[in-house]
Amino acid sequence: MTATASSAPPIVEFVVTGDEVMRGTIADTNTAWTAARLYPLGFQLRRTVVVGDRGEDIRRALLEASVRADFCIVSGGLGPTSDDLTAECAAQAAGVRMRLDEAWLARMRERWAARRREPIPKNNERQAYLPEGAEVLGNPEGSAPAFALRIDRCTFFFLPGVPREYYRIFDELLLPRFARATGNAALRTRVLHCFGVTESRLDEMVAPIREAHPEVRFGFRTKFPENHLSLAALAPDDRTAAENLARVESACREVLGALGDGADGATFAQSLGEQLMKRGETVCCAESCTGGLASQLLTEVSGSSRWTAGGFVTYSNELKEKILGVPNELLRAHGAVSEEVARAMAEGARRLSGATWCPAITGIAGPDGGTPEKPVGTVWFALAGPSETRTKLSHFRGDRGQVRMMSAFAALQLVREATGAPAVRNAFESSHAAPPGKA
Amino acid sequence: MTATASSAPPIVEFVVTGDEVMRGTIADTNTAWTAARLYPLGFQLRRTVVVGDRGEDIRRALLEASVRADFCIVSGGLGPTSDDLTAECAAQAAGVRMRLDEAWLARMRERWAARRREPIPKNNERQAYLPEGAEVLGNPEGSAPAFALRIDRCTFFFLPGVPREYYRIFDELLLPRFARATGNAALRTRVLHCFGVTESRLDEMVAPIREAHPEVRFGFRTKFPENHLSLAALAPDDRTAAENLARVESACREVLGALGDGADGATFAQSLGEQLMKRGETVCCAESCTGGLASQLLTEVSGSSRWTAGGFVTYSNELKEKILGVPNELLRAHGAVSEEVARAMAEGARRLSGATWCPAITGIAGPDGGTPEKPVGTVWFALAGPSETRTKLSHFRGDRGQVRMMSAFAALQLVREATGAPAVRNAFESSHAAPPGKA
Numbered sequence: 001m002t003a004t005a006s007s008a009p010p011i012v013e014f015v016v017t018g019d020e021v022m023r024g025t026i027a028d029t030n031t032a033w034t035a036a037r038l039y040p041l042g043f044q045l046r047r048t049v050v051v052g053d054r055g056e057d058i059r060r061a062l063l064e065a066s067v068r069a070d071f072c073i074v075s076g077g078l079g080p081t082s083d084d085l086t087a088e089c090a091a092q093a094a095g096v097r098m099r100l101d102e103a104w105l106a107r108m109r110e111r112w113a114a115r116r117r118e119p120i121p122k123n124n125e126r127q128a129y130l131p132e133g134a135e136v137l138g139n140p141e142g143s144a145p146a147f148a149l150r151i152d153r154c155t156f157f158f159l160p161g162v163p164r165e166y167y168r169i170f171d172e173l174l175l176p177r178f179a180r181a182t183g184n185a186a187l188r189t190r191v192l193h194c195f196g197v198t199e200s201r202l203d204e205m206v207a208p209i210r211e212a213h214p215e216v217r218f219g220f221r222t223k224f225p226e227n228h229l230s231l232a233a234l235a236p237d238d239r240t241a242a243e244n245l246a247r248v249e250s251a252c253r254e255v256l257g258a259l260g261d262g263a264d265g266a267t268f269a270q271s272l273g274e275q276l277m278k279r280g281e282t283v284c285c286a287e288s289c290t291g292g293l294a295s296q297l298l299t300e301v302s303g304s305s306r307w308t309a310g311g312f313v314t315y316s317n318e319l320k321e322k323i324l325g326v327p328n329e330l331l332r333a334h335g336a337v338s339e340e341v342a343r344a345m346a347e348g349a350r351r352l353s354g355a356t357w358c359p360a361i362t363g364i365a366g367p368d369g370g371t372p373e374k375p376v377g378t379v380w381f382a383l384a385g386p387s388e389t390r391t392k393l394s395h396f397r398g399d400r401g402q403v404r405m406m407s408a409f410a411a412l413q414l415v416r417e418a419t420g421a422p423a424v425r426n427a428f429e430s431s432h433a434a435p436p437g438k439a
Numbered sequence: 440m441t442a443t444a445s446s447a448p449p450i451v452e453f454v455v456t457g458d459e460v461m462r463g464t465i466a467d468t469n470t471a472w473t474a475a476r477l478y479p480l481g482f483q484l485r486r487t488v489v490v491g492d493r494g495e496d497i498r499r500a501l502l503e504a505s506v507r508a509d510f511c512i513v514s515g516g517l518g519p520t521s522d523d524l525t526a527e528c529a530a531q532a533a534g535v536r537m538r539l540d541e542a543w544l545a546r547m548r549e550r551w552a553a554r555r556r557e558p559i560p561k562n563n564e565r566q567a568y569l570p571e572g573a574e575v576l577g578n579p580e581g582s583a584p585a586f587a588l589r590i591d592r593c594t595f596f597f598l599p600g601v602p603r604e605y606y607r608i609f610d611e612l613l614l615p616r617f618a619r620a621t622g623n624a625a626l627r628t629r630v631l632h633c634f635g636v637t638e639s640r641l642d643e644m645v646a647p648i649r650e651a652h653p654e655v656r657f658g659f660r661t662k663f664p665e666n667h668l669s670l671a672a673l674a675p676d677d678r679t680a681a682e683n684l685a686r687v688e689s690a691c692r693e694v695l696g697a698l699g700d701g702a703d704g705a706t707f708a709q710s711l712g713e714q715l716m717k718r719g720e721t722v723c724c725a726e727s728c729t730g731g732l733a734s735q736l737l738t739e740v741s742g743s744s745r746w747t748a749g750g751f752v753t754y755s756n757e758l759k760e761k762i763l764g765v766p767n768e769l770l771r772a773h774g775a776v777s778e779e780v781a782r783a784m785a786e787g788a789r790r791l792s793g794a795t796w797c798p799a800i801t802g803i804a805g806p807d808g809g810t811p812e813k814p815v816g817t818v819w820f821a822l823a824g825p826s827e828t829r830t831k832l833s834h835f836r837g838d839r840g841q842v843r844m845m846s847a848f849a850a851l852q853l854v855r856e857a858t859g860a861p862a863v864r865n866a867f868e869s870s871h872a873a874p875p876g877k878a
Contacts (some may be wrong), residue, residue: 011871014489016864020472020661021471022484022486023474023475023658024470024472024473024475024476024660025475025482025638025657025658025659025660025662026471026661027466027471028471029466031463032460032463032465032466032467033463034463035461035462036462036463036464037463039463044493045461045462045491046461046496047461047488047489047496047500048461048487048488048489049486049487049488049489049490050453050470050486050487051485051486051490052484052485052842054485056874057485057486075816079440087598135861154579209769219462219463219464220463220464220738221463222459222464224463231519243456249766260492278852287731290731290735291734291735291737291738291739291743291747291749291750292726292733292735292737292738292750293731293738293739294731295730295731295733295734295735295752296730296731296732296735297727297732298730298731299729299731299752299754300724300730300732300839300840300843302731302805302806302807303807304754305754305755308730308754309754309755309757309758310730310751310753310754310755310762311730311731311752311754312749312751312752312762313731313734313738313749313750313751313752314748314749315738315743315744315748315749315750316744316748316749318748319657319748319749319792320795322791323749323762323791324466324536351586352761352762353758362485363832367741368739368741382633391499399609400739400741401739404739422444429801437513
């Protein structure tokens with residue numbers, strides 16, 4: 001066995017409870033999210049156990065982890081209903097009784113009174129009972145308190161499973177503790193979003209930086225069609241952590257160039273929007289095969305009305321002619337998936353909308369409609385701007401959904417390049433559509 | 440301990456292997472998918488264990504399951520690279536040696552030769568080595584063979600983790616075995632997709648049918664903004680299974696009415712598309728707050744060009760006027776989020792596109808832009824059709840993404856109702872936007 005010596009990295013395990021997860025009613029996404037945050041800190045993530053709402057299964061999972069792990073994060077089963085057994089199972093596994101936490105009960109009553117007229121139901125008061133010896137961590141979002149409890153050699157952290165509550169508790173209350181557990185007082189993290197590069201190529205590109213800077217840890221996460229690179233700087237003090245992170249982030253941004261498209265949860269469209277807003281410019285898409293997806297990516301950003309006026313989904317040739325004014329001769333001579341039609345769509349959209357930048361997308365998303373000359377995945381792009389209209393041809397691999405998503409991102413990428421980001425050298429056409437998984 | 444008596448339901452466990460899963464690079468979605476399929480058959484799903492690519496962790500997980508479970512499904516680690524350890528760990532856990540499966544090797548070479556010129560790499564040949572005593576199940580999609588192996592009291596099924604391969608192997612090769620393990624020879628399943636109803640309300644609505652028909656098992660899965668109801672009929676012969684399923688499905692469809700929107704993976708938009716195609720009709724959306732999402736849902740359906748011509752994303756008031764011809768007076772007098780503007784958008788879109796049905800959506804998706812009279816979540820709909828234009832006001836709860844998704848679905852629902860589906864009584868406005876999780 002490892003990690004009893006003090007130099008070995010601490011072992012972390014996860015326990016997830018809940019019949020809904022065990023039956024597949026909902027999928028557990030908390031642990032992947034947590035693992036992506038913890039891994040760069042150098043912990044050994046060894047095991048996740050998912051069990052249903054059965055006392056014996058929960059107790060067994062806790063007791064097994066208690067002799068193997070240094071830390072164990074337990075999610076779910078802290079609600080007010082009778083199938084929420086986790087706190088009681090924790091007490092039983094630790095061999096202690098439940099005690100009423102008066103302070104938490106008072107806080108619950110206060111919260112409740114601020115929102116509702118009737119008194120708090122008896123059931124809900126159950127959430128103020130915790131195992132003796134447990135340390136209350138709290139919950140900035142809800143009524144189930146997160147708590148810590150030592151069982152055998154392992155420190156357990158119990159969290160509600162609702163993602164909104166879970167994420168906030170983890171980031172605000174647990175992450176700093178984990179950082180300290182590495183022997184460092186300060187942690188600075190950054191997630192760089194990358195589009196147009198496979199995970200393995202991304203790994204290769206940043207490898208020299210990673211090797212030169214052991215003071216910052218690197219992690220990777222696939223979020224199709226993007227790959228996320230997470231950087232974590234642990235240091236004895238915050239200033240050193242911030243400086244180390246800044247140095248490595250800027251080195252990574254330099255090698256990534258246009259491949260890096262956002263950071264810390266800002267979407268591709270969001271970082272494009274910020275760029276446009278700075279320049280006082282707007283965008284409006286003319287879409288065929290993506291059928292509204294590019295516009296949807298733009299408008300899902302809160303506040304996007306400041307830099308997008310709308311878009312045109314001209315799926316049929318009739319609408320391409322009638323709305324965007326694509327000449328019928330072009331459609332007949334070159335087909336809808338052609339450089340000429342892409343150009344006419346973009347220019348038509350720009351004439352109509354008055355937007356600064358109008359990307360157009362016309363392609364064959366599949367699974368039907370491919371020909372030997374224009375196989376599935378063939379997509380023509382055009383970008384009409386203030387001084388000229390540029391065009392581009394791409395060939396994407398993958399299924400209909402992947403081709404559409406890659407096409408929408410690639411169209412927005414053209415706008416990014418035109419507004420100052422360095423050009424991407426078609427890297428995203430290589431193998432980005434590979435299935436996210438492993439044999 | 441349970442389930443050693445022959446009358447207790449068989450216990451099923453899952454083991455998932457792979458550093459990418461353990462580190463959060465990818466999330467494990469296979470087990471939730473599998474659980475949703477197995478639960479209705481009456482198995483006791485007791486535990487999922489996720490471990491990284493460490494031999495000792497994989498062996499330990501297998502040996503622990505071998506004394507607890509009747510069946511264990513293991514996914515991942517069957518690929519050709521050096522960190523794919525699962526087959527070897529299975530042999531070690533079972534105390535047997537690896538043997539070369541000549542038949543599988545021949546099949547691999549054949550497959551390879553059909554696609555590439557160079558001979559198969561030595562590394563890939565590793566995939567033809569299996570534990571002695573293992574039964575080859577095969578793999579219709581790839582080169583890593585699924586196999587079955589008995590260890591102690593448990594029958595293990597080893598599957599590649601790539602979802603595409605995993606799903607097909609499970610459905611074609613494993614599901615029939617699990618059905619037989621229940622003592623029945625035949626299994627018929629159906630998944631009904633429901634929109635406009637919470638999971639608990641859905642449960643309530645079908646409860647009398649469930650109680651009257653123990654021969655069919657019911658399961659639930661949340662897939663925002665839909666809830667999926669799965670029905671599984673197990674019977675001694677296929678005809679009985681089919682009859683039992685048909686009877687219960689039709690009873691469920693009757694109580695659900697318009698709430699049931701599709702089945703067996705057909706999306707909401709897809710079932711609407713089929714309905715339109717039967718009637719020889721078309722649809723074209725005019726979107727404001729949904730910003731292309733409704734059009735995107737329609738056009739992500741393969742073959743949707745037969746029943747949708749395109750759409751208009753008129754996010755700004757200028758485009759509402761310029762493209763759809765919404766009178767400036769209406770916008771000034773009532774604001775963009777109003778019955779009058781929704782009506783004018785829908786009628787403008789119908790005039791321009793010539794589509795049979797034009798739904799319009801204009802609302803406040805948030806988080807900003809709400810007022811006391813029109814709070815975030817206020818959405819006006821209109822549907823312009825052959826004989827009239829109908830309008831509707833909804834108030835949705837939830838974040839920006841949820842309001843937008845509910846709005847897009849609700850707009851398509853108006854078309855469904857107009858084309859023959861019974862009307863939904865606003866059920867979806869109640870609490871559908873509750874976070875998918877549990878404290």
